[in-house]
Amino acid sequence: MDKPTLPKGTRDFGPATMAKRQFILDNIRKVFQKYGFMPLETPAMENLTTLTGKYGEEGDQLLFKILNSGDYLKNADATKLETRNSKQLTFDISEKGLRYDLTVPFARYVVMNRNEVAFPFKRCQIQPVWRADRPQKGRYREFYQCDADVVGTDSLICEAEIILMIREVFKGLGITDYTIKINHRGILNGIAEAIGAAGNETPMFVAIDKLDKIGEEKVKEELREKNFSENALTKLFQLLNVKGSNTNKLAVLFKEFETIASGQKGLRDLRLVFDFLRDYGSDESNVELDVALARGLSYYTGCIFEVKINNVSIGSVSGGGRYDNLTKAFGDKENLSGVGFSFGVDRIYDAMEELNLFPKDAQVSSKVLICYFDDESFRYGLGVLSKLRQAGIASEIYPDLSKIKKQLDFANKKMIPFTIVIGSEEVSTGALAFKNMTNGEQQKLTIDQIIKQF
RNA sequence: GUGGAUGUAGCUCAGUUGGUUAGAGCACCAGAUUGUGAUUCUGGGGGUCGUGGGUUCGAGCCCCAUCUUUCACCCCA
Structure with missing residues (x-):
């Protein structure tokens, strides 16, 4: 062929x-x-x-x-x-x-x-x-x-x-x-x-x-x-x-x-x-x-x-x-x-x-990518995803369980500006790691606080 | 439709007067790093040299055809 x-x-x-x-x-x-x-x-x-x-x-x-x-x-x-x-x-x-x-x-x-x-x-x-x-x-x-x-x-x-x-x-x-x-x-x-x-x-x-x-x-x-x-x-x-x-x-x-x-x-x-x-x-x-x-x-x-x-x-x-x-x-x-x-x-x-007249953010797809460490936090992440979308924030979750490095790399490649990293700690406290991918800064916020950021 | 140029890895390109297993940088994948990416280090995969013929002991390199892109003409967004 x-x-x-x-x-x-x-x-x-x-x-x-x-x-x-x-x-x-x-x-x-x-x-x-x-x-x-x-x-x-x-x-x-x-x-x-x-x-x-x-x-x-x-x-x-x-x-x-x-x-x-x-x-x-x-x-x-x-x-x-x-x-x-x-x-x-x-x-x-x-x-x-x-x-x-x-x-x-x-x-x-x-x-x-x-x-x-x-x-x-x-x-x-x-x-x-x-x-x-x-x-x-x-x-x-x-x-x-x-x-x-x-x-x-x-x-x-x-x-x-x-x-x-x-x-x-x-x-x-x-x-x-x-x-x-x-x-x-x-x-x-x-x-x-x-x-x-x-x-x-x-x-x-x-x-x-x-x-x-x-x-x-x-x-x-x-x-x-x-x-x-x-x-x-x-x-x-x-x-x-x-x-x-x-x-x-x-x-x-x-x-x-x-x-x-x-x-x-x-x-x-x-x-x-x-x-x-x-x-x-x-x-x-x-x-x-x-x-x-x-x-x-x-x-x-x-x-x-x-x-x-x-x-x-x-x-x-x-x-x-x-x-x-x-x-x-x-x-x-x-x-x-x-x-x-x-x-x-x-x-x-x-x-x-x-x-060179195209604005940089003309290429952005989702605003947030949800990353996670294990199956339990993936399940928890689905609830977070739902809340983000209800708030009208374009977002997605990484579909496969894999290394956090790979998930963050994916966000970079797709030029997604923010990630939420979820592990067992976040699941138990509800304080989510909200990460700005442009400057690397990260803070612990509840989902409602995160939604207010947009 | 007429005439000229071009094509080597995903990308940008090297490749000597034709001579053994075709290279580099970037990108990609894996590891160093079992809860954190764009820095660093180590290793790895990947090309029937646009395609099809021909010349030659031997072709990425020479010849012919064809396709792509590109330039001029024609015309046009």
Whole structure:
């Protein structure tokens, strides 16, 4: 029998890792609920027709497909088989796939339950997603997303609340040095129009999105290959290089977009988001208008977000935006506007590990371990255990009669901070040896006195 | 999906131009210590060198394939 292994890009999470992951997840869940988002879960697999066509051509290639059950070659086209046309053959032998994100399944749910849900509908969803990507650091084939979306309203208060939630989650996790990048598809379209590249937006978005990574010259090179004129490039970088505060950037762009409707709309939206933040009693801290931010997911139409933790070797840990046409893609007659974002738990974990931000006691399991010398004190210990648990103190007793050294070692290994050592003396007097495992101090206390220590 | 790097004990790594029974530190187990752990001392277990082929009298080391992890591209949480 060969040694067992895990599939590429997947991981086990042991108790120590789980404690830290729970810490992140609990924090996010708490904030989502505080902002009025109701939980939703959807199946791991969706029909392929639900998933394909929503993420662009690249995204479709990254979908995990599930082979049909039974005689799956029954419906396979003979010529496709003979010519080994895998791409075409896929849809003959597979009709289900694993979800690629949580937004598309959510849109599907909304369309299917249109009459039951009360709009505007706020839902949060914390579940794994799967991508057939090639794994790297901070990039897995199975990972958790934590989504919060609102559907059925155009109000930009939703965008403002997304910023508030991101800041609250990061505060709870102890992450202070981060940037919430914000942009608007309208601004991007406006720029394309302003430089005379309307109709050629996609290659422009793809290229400028990489600006902070590969630099101005490389982006220009890439765009020249896509037949952008020198005039267009000069104009483009004039707009991308506007520095200063968000207000300043908005003002400069406002002049450029005098006759461009989509650009105007983008600027108005962003200005309103910033206004709402101020009215709420907040400000623009950690928020940066980045006109080069484009994002690949093709369904975004309005504001777009991306969050980076600074000084770590991890890509973005959160992203999202507004999508106006997603329910229409599922045959919905009346179109519903939605906006949402997603935290990547796995990347937040990696970043926090790199920055050493996990609190030490995030790993503690039980608070007390009961140790004993003989069978009689074990029996007595069970009564003590029961009292501790009734008092709500997480505790356990060592299950086997063995040397006290081994029992205390076990407490150390599990990072249990206190032990109660019981022997014949303790059984007869009721004064228990209560030991602090961090500093080694020990005192004789009754069980009631011990409970009061917590 | 394209190209590059990597893999030796539970962990971090040594291992000479291919040459006998593959090493260290930490960790683990047992004893010194029959009512007290993270210090010290003594002893012990553990590796078909990622996997499968090949070259050779002989392979941890050379060649090929494959898998894992990782880096760049693509894309993205």
